Amino acid sequence: MLSLEDSCDSFTADPINCYNKASVYDGCCESCDALVRQDLPPECPWGDKELWCTGITEDQCEDTEVFETCCDQCGPHLTTTTATTTTIVLTTTSPCIDTRDNCANLTSLAIGCYDWADECCSSCKDQVRDHLGDDCRFGDKFQYCSATPKDDCDDTNIASECCELCGPAPPTTEASTTTEGTTTSTTT
Numbered sequence: 001m002l003s004l005e006d007s008c009d010s011f012t013a014d015p016i017n018c019y020n021k022a023s024v025y026d027g028c029c030e031s032c033d034a035l036v037r038q039d040l041p042p043e044c045p046w047g048d049k050e051l052w053c054t055g056i057t058e059d060q061c062e063d064t065e066v067f068e069t070c071c072d073q074c075g076p077h078l079t080t081t082t083a084t085t086t087t088i089v090l091t092t093t094s095p096c097i098d099t100r101d102n103c104a105n106l107t108s109l110a111i112g113c114y115d116w117a118d119e120c121c122s123s124c125k126d127q128v129r130d131h132l133g134d135d136c137r138f139g140d141k142f143q144y145c146s147a148t149p150k151d152d153c154d155d156t157n158i159a160s161e162c163c164e165l166c167g168p169a170p171p172t173t174e175a176s177t178t179t180e181g182t183t184t185s186t187t188t
Contacts, residue, residue, distance in 0.1 A: 016051065018032035107123040110140075111139070111142065135163060
C-alpha cells in the first residue's frame with residue numbers, strides 16, 4: 001500500500017505504476033481505472049509494462065514476451081499488417097455402423113434400440129417405424145405393451161410408453177383388381 005507521504009496522483013503520474021497491484025493499484029484503483037486506455041488490448045490497459053520499452057526496435061516486437069510487455073510501443077508496428085481468418089464449417093454424417101459386438105442381441109427386440117441406437121446404428125436402422133414419428137421411432141418402449149389392452153391407452157403414461165399400441169395405425173395400402181366388370185379392393 002502507499003505510504004502516508006505518497007499520494008495516488010504522484011504514483012499514477014506514470015501509468016506504468018498501475019501494474020504494481022500490491023503497492024499501487026489496490027490503494028489507487030480509482031486513479032488507475034481513470035487511466036485505462038481503450039486503444040490497447042485488455043491485458044495491457046495502461047500501456048507498456050516496463051520502462052525499458054521506450055528503447056526497443058520494431059524487430060524486437062516480434063518476440064512474444066517483448067510484445068506482451070511493450071504493448072504500447074509494439075502496437076503500431078503490428079497494426080500495419082492485417083491477418084484474415086477464414087472459418088469453414090463442415091457438417092459430417094457419421095457412418096451408420098454397429099460399434100458394439102453384441103448389437104444383434106441388444107436390438108433383437110426393437111425396444112433395445114431406444115438404449116443402443118447410437119452404438120448399434122446398423123442393427124437399429126431396420127427397426128425404425130417412420131409412421132409413428134420421432135418419439136416412437138422404434139415402436140413400444142416396454143415389453144409389457146404387448147400384453148396391454150388398447151383400452152388402457154387413455155392413461156397418458158401408458159400411451160407414451162406403448163406408443164405403437166396406442167399411437168396412430170400404420171398407413172394402409174389399397175390394391176384393386178378388376179376382373180370382367182367386377183372390382184375387388186383389398187386394404188392392408
